[in-house]
Amino acid sequence: MRNFISYEKSLEILENIKTKTPTIKKMFLTDALGHVIAQDIIADHNSPEFPTSAMDGYAIKAEDLNSEKLITIIDKNPAGSVVESEVSQGVCIKTFTGSLMPKGSDTLIPIENVEVIEDKIKIIKKVPKGFSIREVGENYKKDDILIKKGTIISFAEVGVLASLNIAQIGVFVSPTVAIASTGSEILDLGEIKTNDSQIRSSNHLTIEALCKKAGADVIQMGIVKDDINSITQLLQTGLQKADIVITTGGVSVGDYDFVQDVIKDKLNAEILFHGVTVKPGMHLLAALKDDKLIIALPGFAYSSTVCAILYVLPFIYKLKQSKQKLPIVKAKINQDFPRRIPKTIFTACNVEYINGNYEINFDGKRKGTSAILTNMLETPALLIQKDDSEDIKAGEMVDILLLDQLK
C-alpha cells in the first residue's frame, strides 16, 4: 500500500536533501548570463572617481551666476582629456558630458543657458550652484557591495561588472539533468507511426525546455519502451552522467508501470516518497541514489509538466546555489471555484495584469484528464488550491503560479 504524503511534506523532504559542495568555474562576462555569481562583488573604486560633468556646457564658478558681466572662455575640455587650466571668477572652460570638471569650477552651465559672444558667454538662464555635476561616488562608492553572492547574472550585472573591469567571473557550475520518457506507446519526433495506439512524446522535450530555461545542462536520453532492462540501463547511464535524473511515465499502478520497480528493486535507490496528495501528479516518485536525485514523473503531459515545475525547478535552483523561488503571487478570481478533492490542486487558468492586480479566468480552458498540455498555452498561470482550502468565491484573492515568469 502506497503512503501518500502532503505537498508541503514532499517539498520539505526535497529542501532538506544535503547537496555536495558546489563547484565554481570562471566564465567571460556575457557567457555567464543566467549563471549564479559565486562571490560578493565589491567596488574597488568610486564611480565617478572625480566630479564629472553631466551635460555639455561651461564650467564656471557659482559666484558668476549672479554677475551681469560676460565670462571669458579660456579653454576647451573634451571628455577623455585632463585640462591643466583652472576656472576662477570671470573665466570658464567649455566642458562636455563625461568630462572631468576643471579645477576651480563648481557649476556647469548648459550650452542652452548661455549666449556666446565671441570668446565670452553671457548667462541667459541661471542654474543652481553645483548644477549638472556628478559627484564622486554618485554611482557607487569604493567598498560598496554591488552584487551579492547568489545573484543570477543578467544584463545589469554584466554592465556593472564591466564597469569594474571584471572580464572573468566566478559562477557556480549548473547542475546536469538527464531526461527520458518511458512508454511503449510513445514516439520520438520523426519516428514512423506503426499502429493507432501510438502517440508523439512531448514530455521529454517539455521538461528539457523547462530545465534549460532554469539554467541546467540537459542530457536528453529520449524515449525508452516499457521494458525493465531498457529502463534500468537508461537510469544507470543517467545516474553516471547527471546530478538529477528525470523520467516520465510508468509510475502508477498498471502492469507495465516498471519505472518504480526499477528504481526500487534494480537500483536499490533510497525512496524519499512515492505518492503525493497533489493534483496532478499523485504518483510522483522521488529517490536518491549515490547522492543523485531521481524524479519519476507521471506520464500525462500536463501532470509531468506541472510536477517538473513544482519539484525539478526548485531543485535546480538549489543545486545552482540560486535563491530564486517559484513565482507565486495573489490574484483575483473571476468565478466561483469549488474545492473538489482533499489535495493540493494546480489548475491552469489565464492571467492578466489589470490596474495593478493580477486577475484570472478560465476562458477557453479545456476540462478533462491530466493529458491536456494545451491549457498551458497563451497567458498561463496555475491556480493553487491547498488541501485544506475552502470553496473559492468569485472576486476572492487566490494564489497563482505565473508560468510565463518561470526562469
Ligand SMILES: Nc1nc2c(c(=O)[nH]1)N[C@H]1C(S)=C(S)[C@@H](COP(=O)(O)OP(=O)(O)OC[C@H]3O[C@@H](n4cnc5c(N)ncnc54)[C@H](O)[C@@H]3O)O[C@H]1N2
Ligand atoms: N487504476 C488507476 N489508473 C490510473 C491511476 C490510478 O491511481 N489508478 N492514476 C492515473 C493518474 S492520476 C496518472 S497521472 C497516470 C500516471 O500513470 P503513469 O505515470 O504510469 O503514466 P503512463 O501510464 O505511462 O502514461 C499516462 C498517460 O500519459 C501518456 N504519456 C506517457 N508518456 C508520454 C509522453 N512522453 N508524452 C506525452 N504523453 C505521454 C500515456 O500515453 C498515457 O495516456 O495514471 C492514471 N491511471
Ligand code: MOO
Ligand atoms: O496524478 Mo495524475 O497526474 O492527476 O493525472
